[in-house]
Amino acid sequence: MKTRITDLxxxxxxxxQGGMVWVSGWKLASAVSNAGALGLIGAxxxxxxxxxxxLRRCADATVRPFGxxxxxxxxxxxxxxxxxxxxxxxxxxxxxxxxxRHIARFKEAGCSVVHVIANVKQAVKAQESxxxxxxxxxxxxxGHNGLDEITTLALIPQVVDAVTVPVIAAGxxxxxxxxxxxxxxxxxxxxxxxxxxxxxxxxxHELYKQRIVEAKDGDTVLTYRNILPVxxxxxxxxxxxxxxxxxxxxxxxxxxxxxAKGRExxxxxxxxxxxxxxxxxxxxxxxxxxxxxxxxxxxxxxEYSSALKTLNSR
Amino acid sequence: MKTRITDLxxxxxxxxQGGMVWVSGWKLASAVSNAGALGLIGAxxxxxxxxxxxLRRCADATVRPFGxxxxxxxxxxxxxxxxxxxxxxxxxxxxxxxxxRHIARFKEAGCSVVHVIANVKQAVKAQESxxxxxxxxxxxxxGHNGLDEITTLALIPQVVDAVTVPVIAAGxxxxxxxxxxxxxxxxxxxxxxxxxxxxxxxxxHELYKQRIVEAKDGDTVLTYRNILPVxxxxxxxxxxxxxxxxxxxxxxxxxxxxxAKGRExxxxxxxxxxxxxxxxxxxxxxxxxxxxxxxxxxxxxxEYSSALKTLNSR
Numbered sequence: 008m009k010t011r012i013t014d015l016x017x018x019x020x021x022x023x024q025g026g027m028v029w030v031s032g033w034k035l036a037s038a039v040s041n042a043g044a045l046g047l048i049g050a051x052x053x054x055x056x057x058x059x060x061x062l063r064r065c066a067d068a069t070v071r072p073f074g075x076x077x078x079x080x081x082x083x084x085x086x087x088x089x090x091x092x093x094x095x096x097x098x099x100x101x102x103x104x105x106x107x108r109h110i111a112r113f114k115e116a117g118c119s120v121v122h123v124i125a126n127v128k129q130a131v132k133a134q135e136s137x138x139x140x141x142x143x144x145x146x147x148x149x150g151h152n153g154l155d156e157i158t159t160l161a162l163i164p165q166v167v168d169a170v171t172v173p174v175i176a177a178g179x180x181x182x183x184x185x186x187x188x189x190x191x192x193x194x195x196x197x198x199x200x201x202x203x204x205x206x207x208x209x210x211x212h213e214l215y216k217q218r219i220v221e222a223k224d225g226d227t228v229l230t231y232r233n234i235l236p237v238x239x240x241x242x243x244x245x246x247x248x249x250x251x252x253x254x255x256x257x258x259x260x261x262x263x264x265x266x267a268k269g270r271e272x273x274x275x276x277x278x279x280x281x282x283x284x285x286x287x288x289x290x291x292x293x294x295x296x297x298x299x300x301x302x303x304x305x306x307x308x309x310e311y312s313s314a315l316k317t318l319n320s321r
Numbered sequence: 322m323k324t325r326i327t328d329l330x331x332x333x334x335x336x337x338q339g340g341m342v343w344v345s346g347w348k349l350a351s352a353v354s355n356a357g358a359l360g361l362i363g364a365x366x367x368x369x370x371x372x373x374x375x376l377r378r379c380a381d382a383t384v385r386p387f388g389x390x391x392x393x394x395x396x397x398x399x400x401x402x403x404x405x406x407x408x409x410x411x412x413x414x415x416x417x418x419x420x421x422r423h424i425a426r427f428k429e430a431g432c433s434v435v436h437v438i439a440n441v442k443q444a445v446k447a448q449e450s451x452x453x454x455x456x457x458x459x460x461x462x463x464g465h466n467g468l469d470e471i472t473t474l475a476l477i478p479q480v481v482d483a484v485t486v487p488v489i490a491a492g493x494x495x496x497x498x499x500x501x502x503x504x505x506x507x508x509x510x511x512x513x514x515x516x517x518x519x520x521x522x523x524x525x526h527e528l529y530k531q532r533i534v535e536a537k538d539g540d541t542v543l544t545y546r547n548i549l550p551v552x553x554x555x556x557x558x559x560x561x562x563x564x565x566x567x568x569x570x571x572x573x574x575x576x577x578x579x580x581a582k583g584r585e586x587x588x589x590x591x592x593x594x595x596x597x598x599x600x601x602x603x604x605x606x607x608x609x610x611x612x613x614x615x616x617x618x619x620x621x622x623x624e625y626s627s628a629l630k631t632l633n634s635r
Contacts, residue, residue, distance in 0.1 A: 127539075147471075147475045157603055160459070160502060161603035164496065164607060178474070188503070190632055191505050191629075192499065233567050255570055289471055315505075321504070
């Protein structure tokens with residue numbers, strides 16, 4: 008399969024494993040890249056030195072292209088970028104911030120830069136900043152989420168119509184049907200998070216992986232809606248946050264109080280059901296097993312072909 | 322094009338025009354049915370006598386099948402059903418309530434019954450009640466909306482996996498790309514609201530139609546989130562409701578106070594920008610013109626074919 012995204016990255020199939028805190032280290036990213044898709048190391052939960060280690064191990068574990076996702080709001084962002092460029096990573100996904108002031112440095116080093124956006128305006132701005140592509144991520148996605156609450160189905164065609172760079176669809180995609188749907192909307196690749204979080208190579212806690220497998224369609228909830236929205240499983244902690252928010256609103260100060268304290272680490276990495284944030288998307292309802300990452304890629308491509316065959320037979 | 326839904330209703334293309342209050346009277350429904358799709362009269366804003374008049378006029382205006390959408394929570398639901406059966410309408414879409422206790426009467430009269438659902442549990446229940454199909458409607462849809470906030474992309478495949486009856490996808494679909502995406506997910510037809518609300522035959526106010534055309538991707542907002550969610554354009558009224566809800570929460574009593582007072586009529590039928598509720602979905606950002614309903618059908622089918630061709634060329 009060929010699209011502008013497979014060309015841009017030199018990959019065999021238009022599937023990108025989303026960079027996920029506490030989930031996507033070198034093991035997952037290299038497994039995905041070895042399967043012909045694009046693995047991303049999630050730098051969000053790594054200090055510069057640990058990131059360097061993951062980048063080196065990933066480079067040792069695959070000869071295929073891989074990339075890194077960096078949240079631009081990090082205080083030590085310059086250090087992270089130094090590490091990434093020193094380690095000669097050439098595929099950079101940026102999120103949570105504005106890529107503009109870093110682009111020149113990335114481009115000088117010969118990197119492809121892709122920014123994660125959640126509305127049309129951000130997509131246009133990313134293109135104007137010089138990004139090579141955008142990830143358009145919908146409301147159903149796990150983890151941090153846009154303020155406008157635009158769903159993947161509504162967002163992708165509007166972004167495709169507004170920019171000329173290729174669009175990668177994210178949010179709600181966990182199988183080949185979702186991938187085919189995203190491509191039908193005009194996306195040239197998909198970014199998949201939750202499905203890859205429940206793989207053998209994911210560095211998340213086993214209990215978190217099991218919770219993804221057990222999750223039903225309505226089991227995630229969006230909290231901190233008007234501040235910095237986060238989608239996660241309805242566990243005791245998120246349920247209490249959601250109830251408080253619904254009853255009396257949420258301030259930035261109160262959110263800092265609740266969301267800080269390593270909630271993501273607790274939920275995802277330590278498997279703390281009571282007190283952690285177990286970030287996952289609405290597509291968790293489609294995930295029924297923990298399997299090797301390469302099997303996710305193979306299965307998605309096979310489901311894609313069979314769904315396309317069904318469309319053609321109508 | 323043939324699916325179990327085109328067979329069920331005897332229509333040529335798997336497109337259903339959603340029943341919409343103050344929008345879909347006999348003019349719109351008959352225009353859509355004459356174009357080979359399925360038109361639905363929206364009984365939600367009609368008293369029994371007016372509904373009878375619309376059903377008769379619709380039958381005069383088309384020899385093709387058409388249907389009616391009834392919100393089951395109406396106090397005068399028995400009268401509405403009497404009118405529908407007396408006028409020999411044979412396609413019934415039910416929403417906002419449980420179809421169970423009416424099914425026997427509909428089935429006795431030889432009707433097809435389709436229930437609108439917003440999560441997997443409701444879909445299974447509708448099937449068990451004897452419904453012939455379900456409309457699975459996602460978070461991006463305009464007007465009344467499910468409490469679970471599941472998006473169309475995440476909802477459709479999960480519903481398709483859970484029931485054996487055919488699934489109609491609704492929410493976020495305004496062009497042939499969205500239709501193809503929904504069919505890729507396993508839907509056997511799409512229900513389209515907002516795009517048909519901005520047609521020549523729609524009985525809505527011209528100003529409301531223009532507001533759909535002007536709307537951008539993030540211009541709708543969901544309010545009354547934990548009570549009876551409604552998606553509408555961010556106009557002064559909805560903006561004030563949303564701000565109040567965000568700051569201090571919302572009670573059922575306060576919602577009755579705000580949402581009552583004919584807000585839907587004011588917004589949609591009277592074109593009252595300041596004080597009405599202009600219900601529309603996130604797909605409003607894809608609607609760029611007010612055209613005849615038949616042109617919507619033709620255009621969607623042509624976009625569908627061309628998007629499918631692109632998929633096959635990858």
